[in-house]
Amino acid sequence: MPETNFQIQWPNGTQETCYSPSLVVKKYFEPGQDYPLTEFVSRSRESLRIASDRVQAKFGMPCSLALAQLQKIETAAEQFAKTADAKVKVLTFRDL
Template identity: 60%
Template sequence: MPEMRFLIRWPDGTPERCYSPSLVIKDYFAPGSSYPLQQFVSLSRTALTIASERVQARYGHPCSQALAQLARIEATAQRFSAAPDASVAVDAFED
């Protein structure tokens, strides 16, 4: 399966390099765009769940790396949940 990385910036400017086992991320995010925090988390959840399900269909088990990445995104997003205007920038894709 074609895996990829996507580079994001959290509301405080902290960069993070995220992992997906599938190019499905490209269907949900656009490089150079920013997303309200909760929308970013929701789109990440959808995309990474689909990516993990694709791994399960092919190899018989979900992708633990995709699920771990989603858990990191959700945990980090909690730090910014009190800020009503918090947004996450998607800076680039790395195929």
């Protein structure tokens, strides 16, 4: 199953490398694009759950790495929830 990492930049400028066990995230994000925080979290939630479901269909169990990545994104996003006009930028993809 093709995997990918996607590099993001949080509203405070810190960068993070995120993991997906499927290239499906490329259908949800565009490199160089800024996403409002809530939209970024929503797109992450949907794409990473689809990715995990694909792993489950192929291997019989959900992808714990995808679900952990989603939890990490949701937790990190909480610190910016009260920041006006908070945006997350998707920088690049790197297929593994």
